[in-house]
Amino acid sequence: DTAVSQTPKYLVTQMGNDKSIKCEQNLGHDTMYWYKQDSKKFLKIMFSYNNKELIINETVPNRFSPKSPDKAHLNLHINSLELGDSAVYFCASSLQGINEQFFGPGTRLTVL
Amino acid sequence: GQQVMQIPQYQHVQEGEDFTTYCNSSTTLSNIQWYKQRPGGHPVFLIQLVKSGEVKKQKRLTFQFGEAKKNSSLHITATQTTDVGTYFCAGPRGSNYKLTFGKGTLLTVNP
Numbered sequence: 001d002t003a004v005s006q007t008p009k010y011l012v013t014q015m016g017n018d019k020s021i022k023c024e025q026n027l028g029h030d031t032m033y034w035y036k037q038d039s040k041k042f043l044k045i046m047f048s049y050n051n052k053e054l055i056i057n058e059t060v061p062n063r064f065s066p067k068s069p070d071k072a073h074l075n076l077h078i079n080s081l082e083l084g085d086s087a088v089y090f091c092a093s094s095l096q097g098i099n100e101q102f103f104g105p106g107t108r109l110t111v112l
Numbered sequence: 113g114q115q116v117m118q119i120p121q122y123q124h125v126q127e128g129e130d131f132t133t134y135c136n137s138s139t140t141l142s143n144i145q146w147y148k149q150r151p152g153g154h155p156v157f158l159i160q161l162v163k164s165g166e167v168k169k170q171k172r173l174t175f176q177f178g179e180a181k182k183n184s185s186l187h188i189t190a191t192q193t194t195d196v197g198t199y200f201c202a203g204p205r206g207s208n209y210k211l212t213f214g215k216g217t218l219l220t221v222n223p
Binding site: 031040041042043044045048050055056058090092097098099100101102103104105106 | 143145147149153154155156157160198200204207208209210211212213215216218
């Protein structure tokens with residue numbers, strides 16, 4: 001049973017395209033997150049949602065639009081992809097707030 | 113803004129040697145968490161420290177939280193090849209919904 005799952009695992013696309021990444025958790029957690037990990041392995045929070053509501057938007061360009069249809073899902077849509085968007089994107093969840101976080105397997109996005 | 117600094121950035125050891133990574137915050141932290149990320153994997157939670165001066169052990173791993181709750185360390189005794197990976201510390205930053213991660217320490221172990 002996968003606790004936090006993400007699809008797709010790999011995403012290769014051209015600059016200017018629009019793409020989505022999906023995340024689901026079956027842990028019954030209230031809080032979900034998106035992180036970006038660049039080539040230097042720096043892990044930076046992008047968004048935090050609690051009970052479907054956006055709590056944190058960490059100065060991410062508005063080309064990135066998260067959506068949480070319910071507590072168990074947090075998707076990330078990216079418009080007009082740029083080269084600098086290439087990274088691994090991790091979804092994570094926690095029971096409530098910044099407790100122990102469970103990370104998904106990551107989505108490696110490559111923009112050509 | 114609040115930052116979480118972590119050193120060293122890289123550490124290469126011979127199997128059997130000890131390893132320590134250090135984490136420092138510019139402000140007092142309510143808690144600190146440690147994560148391990150294997151190459152090609154995702155971060156996995158190791159532990160959370162909450163109390164000033166707290167020390168916790170997990171087999172060969174020893175975690176400490178400083179008295180001022182601004183620094184922390186992870187010490188591994190007698191490293192094994194299975195310890196390879198990047199170790200991150202993380203602390204809350206201005207919100208109960210935002211963790212700031214250190215830049216991590218990449219540990220490699222020579223068998």
